Amino acid sequence: MLFENVSAETLGNIYVGLLGLAVLLYAILDGYDLGVGVLIPPREETFRDDMIASIGPYWDANETWLVLAVGLLLIAFPEAHSEVLQSLYIPATIMLLGLILRGVSFDFRAKVVQVHKRKWDLTFKYGSLLTTLAQGYMLGIYVTGLRTDIWAQGFALLSAIGVTAAYAFIGSCWLILKAENDLQAKAYYWARRGLFALSIGIVAVSLANLTLHDDVRDLWLSSTIGYVLMAIPVACFLLLSLCGVLLKKLPDAGGKGEWMPFAIALTVFVLCFTAFGVSYYPFVIPGHLTVQDALSDANSLRFLLVGVVIVVPCILAYTAMVYKIFSGKSEKLSYY
Amino acid sequence: MDAFLLSRLQFALNISFHILFPTITMAMGWFLFYFKFRSNVTGHPVWMRMYRFWVRVFALSFALGVVSGVTMSFQFGTNWPGFMERVGNVAGPLLGYEVLTAFFLEATFLGIMLFGIRRVPNWLHTLSTLIVAVGTTMSAFWILALNSWMQTPQGHEIIDGVVYAVDWSEIIFNPSFPYRFVHMMLASGLTASFLIAGLSAYRMLKGDDKLAPKLALKTATYTAAVLIPLQIFAGDMHGLNTLEHQPQKVAAMEGLWDTTEGAPLLLFAIPDEESRENHFEIPVPNGASLILTHKMDGKIQGLNDFEGEHPPVAPVFFGFRVMVGMGFLMLAVSWLGSSYLLRGKSFPLWLKRVFAGMAFSGWIATLAGWYVTEIGRQPYLVSGVLRTQEAVTTLPPSNIAFSFTMYATIYTILLFAYMGTLMLMCRRAVEIEEISTEEREMAKASKMSPANT
Numbered sequence: 001m002l003f004e005n006v007s008a009e010t011l012g013n014i015y016v017g018l019l020g021l022a023v024l025l026y027a028i029l030d031g032y033d034l035g036v037g038v039l040i041p042p043r044e045e046t047f048r049d050d051m052i053a054s055i056g057p058y059w060d061a062n063e064t065w066l067v068l069a070v071g072l073l074l075i076a077f078p079e080a081h082s083e084v085l086q087s088l089y090i091p092a093t094i095m096l097l098g099l100i101l102r103g104v105s106f107d108f109r110a111k112v113v114q115v116h117k118r119k120w121d122l123t124f125k126y127g128s129l130l131t132t133l134a135q136g137y138m139l140g141i142y143v144t145g146l147r148t149d150i151w152a153q154g155f156a157l158l159s160a161i162g163v164t165a166a167y168a169f170i171g172s173c174w175l176i177l178k179a180e181n182d183l184q185a186k187a188y189y190w191a192r193r194g195l196f197a198l199s200i201g202i203v204a205v206s207l208a209n210l211t212l213h214d215d216v217r218d219l220w221l222s223s224t225i226g227y228v229l230m231a232i233p234v235a236c237f238l239l240l241s242l243c244g245v246l247l248k249k250l251p252d253a254g255g256k257g258e259w260m261p262f263a264i265a266l267t268v269f270v271l272c273f274t275a276f277g278v279s280y281y282p283f284v285i286p287g288h289l290t291v292q293d294a295l296s297d298a299n300s301l302r303f304l305l306v307g308v309v310i311v312v313p314c315i316l317a318y319t320a321m322v323y324k325i326f327s328g329k330s331e332k333l334s335y336y
Numbered sequence: 337m338d339a340f341l342l343s344r345l346q347f348a349l350n351i352s353f354h355i356l357f358p359t360i361t362m363a364m365g366w367f368l369f370y371f372k373f374r375s376n377v378t379g380h381p382v383w384m385r386m387y388r389f390w391v392r393v394f395a396l397s398f399a400l401g402v403v404s405g406v407t408m409s410f411q412f413g414t415n416w417p418g419f420m421e422r423v424g425n426v427a428g429p430l431l432g433y434e435v436l437t438a439f440f441l442e443a444t445f446l447g448i449m450l451f452g453i454r455r456v457p458n459w460l461h462t463l464s465t466l467i468v469a470v471g472t473t474m475s476a477f478w479i480l481a482l483n484s485w486m487q488t489p490q491g492h493e494i495i496d497g498v499v500y501a502v503d504w505s506e507i508i509f510n511p512s513f514p515y516r517f518v519h520m521m522l523a524s525g526l527t528a529s530f531l532i533a534g535l536s537a538y539r540m541l542k543g544d545d546k547l548a549p550k551l552a553l554k555t556a557t558y559t560a561a562v563l564i565p566l567q568i569f570a571g572d573m574h575g576l577n578t579l580e581h582q583p584q585k586v587a588a589m590e591g592l593w594d595t596t597e598g599a600p601l602l603l604f605a606i607p608d609e610e611s612r613e614n615h616f617e618i619p620v621p622n623g624a625s626l627i628l629t630h631k632m633d634g635k636i637q638g639l640n641d642f643e644g645e646h647p648p649v650a651p652v653f654f655g656f657r658v659m660v661g662m663g664f665l666m667l668a669v670s671w672l673g674s675s676y677l678l679r680g681k682s683f684p685l686w687l688k689r690v691f692a693g694m695a696f697s698g699w700i701a702t703l704a705g706w707y708v709t710e711i712g713r714q715p716y717l718v719s720g721v722l723r724t725q726e727a728v729t730t731l732p733p734s735n736i737a738f739s740f741t742m743y744a745t746i747y748t749i750l751l752f753a754y755m756g757t758l759m760l761m762c763r764r765a766v767e768i769e770e771i772s773t774e775e776r777e778m779a780k781a782s783k784m785s786p787a788n789t
Contacts, residue, residue, distance in 0.1 A: 056447070056450075056451055057447030057448070057450065057451045057452070058447060060398070060399070060402060060442075060443035060444075060446055060447065061440065061443040061444040061447065063402065063406070063443070064402075064435070064439045064440050064443045064444075066406065067405070067406055067409055067435055067439055068435050068436070068439075068440075070406075070409050070410060071409055071431055071432055071435045072432070073413075074409065074412055074413055074420060074424075074428065074431070075424070075428030075429065075431060075432045076428070078413070078417075078420035078421060078424045078428065079421070081412075081413040081420065082413040082414070082417030082420060082421070082729075084413075085410055085413045085414045086413070086414055086417065086729060086730075086731055089414055089731055089735050089739070090735060090738065090739075092410055092414065093738070093739040093742065096406065096407045096410060097742055097743075097746060099403055099406060100403040100404070100406075100407070100746060100750075101746070103399050103402060103403040104399055104400055104403060104750060104753075106399065107395055107396045107399040107400075108396070108753060108757060110392075111392065111396065111757050111760070111761055112757060112760065113760065296424055296425055296428060297425040297500055297501070299425075299500065299501060300424075300425040300426070300428055300429050300500075300501050301429075303429050303501065303504055304428070304429040304432045304433065307429075307432065307433050307436050307437065308432075308436065311436040311437055312436070315436070315440045315444075318440075318441075318444055318445075319440075319444055322444055322445075322447055322448065325448065325452060325455050325456055326447070326451070326452070326455065
């Protein structure tokens with residue numbers, strides 16, 4: 001069998017790395033299209049058409065990263081999958097309902113009579129909102145190590161709002177990149193608002209985070225890695241400040257540098273995720289279950305690794321190809 | 337109600353709703369590729385008209401399949417944690433390969449199929465259509481490999497109750513897999529054929545006089561007429577395979593309580609599990625033995641040989657009859673339709689109505705068939721390895737009752753919205769003269785009249 005000399009420990013690291021990659025790509029990719037969904041204005045129909053057109057060719061594939069992430073958790077760390085998702089059963093159900101509603105609205109809206117179109121648009125908006133809130137809440141509870149007390153609930157609510165703000169922010173940055181004229185102007189406005197909410201969110205979550213697990217606090221405050229970790233919020237702060245300046249200046253720059261807010265949002269996502277990953281490694285459930293303890297049979301993982309090594313680079317390549325094909329301002333969403 | 341019953345109901349609801357859409361998209365992907373291929377070869381714009389109409393049906397079906405599929409990937413852990421604990425070492429990689437080799441392929445290239453025609457060269461658009469068709473088929477390959485392994489497990493060893501994979505090619509190509517894969521792909525072909533034929537007939541009934549629905553109806557009717565005898569043959573082979581590996585399922589399908597030589601084929605009966613006998617039997621003497629063993633007095637094991645180890649009889653028994661009945665109805669209708677087409681005649685009004693009425697008949701046959709095979713595996717989740725009862729969650733029943741109610745409500749709404757939207761799309765297609773400038777140019781180039789396409 002291939003990869004026979006890959007030890008269980010290495011396999012655990014590979015799979016937790018893959019899981020991290022899938023979650024990060026999901027947060028960025030589905031993040032912007034969920035964000036666009038949350039921002040849908042109920043009253044301006046032309047905006048709605050253009051906004052939905054901007055995510056049309058991508059959302060199906062974006063959502064597939066969630067399937068991969070949940071799948072990897074299920075396959076490589078089945079114990080963690082069942083424990084996390086049984087504890088989070090109700091919010092997970094709500095998230096799934098939200099995903100169902102937004103996913104189908106997307107396709108129904110284009111095919112129904114005009115009077116029903118607005119209903120599906122609103123279903124799309126509130127389905128997206130339900131999804132982002134539920135994801136943020138689940139992230140919050142997960143980070144506490146699946147606690148259910150009042151503090152954990154408060155933290156989870158904070159996280160629900162923070163994640164929604166983050167998605168809305170990256171969504172508006174996406175629109176700056178993809179939209180023109182009035183909608184783009186509106187997107188700049190949304191991005192400024194989102195930036196503000198996101199900054200507060202990052203500070204609040206970071207501080208609250210330090211109170212949750214003793215070893216995480218020790219890692220941040222006393223070890224040498226702590227300096228590197230501390231550099232992350234500082235870098236985020238600088239980047240977001242830069243973004244604030246850009247959001248004021250870019251509308252008058254005549255279309256130059258429209259990609260920069262999205263690039264900054266993406267970098268901030270990566271940085272926050274890295275800080276998060278470093279803080280909680282080697283746990284798959286913070287403070288509770290480690291990668292090694294949750295790992296499923298090594299031989300099965302080796303068998304899957306063959307596919308992973310061949311297929312994942314292909315997926316990344318053709319995903320990049322699709323983004324290149326549809327680069328530039330989005331067109332009206334007609335089925336060609 | 338307890339968590340076990342609720343979880344089963346919820347899973348049954350989810351998977352029943354989910355399978356409706358892949359059943360359509362698996363074969364419709366190939367139909368679309370055929371339309372695109374004909375368009376490239378003939379240059380006649382009608383093929384792109386058909387492509388354009390059906391790719392939207394495909395997109396809608398695909399979206400419903402995706403969202404209901406995501407739900408399933410969560411339920412393995414939430415409602416059936418024992419499944420992954422005990423057999424995850426086999427199930428996990430198979431699911432993993434499905435996500436990696438199929439889901440991303442389908443979802444990514446669907447974007448190009450739907451929105452990319454002006455942005456990519458024609459060959460890439462054609463290739464994307466082919467890739468999506470291959471992707472849906474790959475998806476069926478992996479998930480049916482897993483399902484078949486659950487029916488007829490092999491290639492594994494069990495240590496302390498946990499299953500470990502030993503030989504992956506034995507696991508994937510387990511005894512029932514080739515039969516189930518062919519049977520399901522043909523089922524998908526028939527479902528899509530009858531949907532295409534049915535909705536095209538519906539368009540014609542609503543006054544659509546254009547060429548596209550006529551050609552779609554013709555293509556789909558011929559396809560169904562060819563596939564249905566193959567399906568009946570494949571189904572028979574699958575039945576023989578089941579008799580070999582899961583005789584208790586066949587006994588339930590036949591409603592046979594005692595082991596019998598020369599068992600009758602029951603056209604109808606009401607199986608009674610309390611008294612372990614049938615009421616109101618309409619038997620064809622020696623029929624079951626003839627079909628299953630190809631001998632008049634062949635011996636078939638009865639349910640009483642498997643007491644406590646056989647599935648609930650009535651749903652398997654009736655499910656089987658619904659599936660077979662629907663199959664023969666499809667045979668009659670598609671051959672009748674073909675006989676009109678072969679003589680160059682158009683369908684009479686009543687036949688168009690019959691086709692329109694059977695637009696969703698593939699769903700009924702597919703669901704009935706899946707109920708036979710899935711309920712027929714009970715009380716096991718993995719035959720002889722893991723009982724369904726052992727895999728269930730410890731979640732409070734009230735939580736599952738909540739999620740079940742929500743799913744049931746949403747799925748009911750969506751099912752009606754889906755069917756209603758398809759009908760609406762048909763009615764709108766009647767009025768719209770959808771010929772684009774590009775098509776006029778294409779028609780000019782190929783010296784064909786774009787009128788009435």
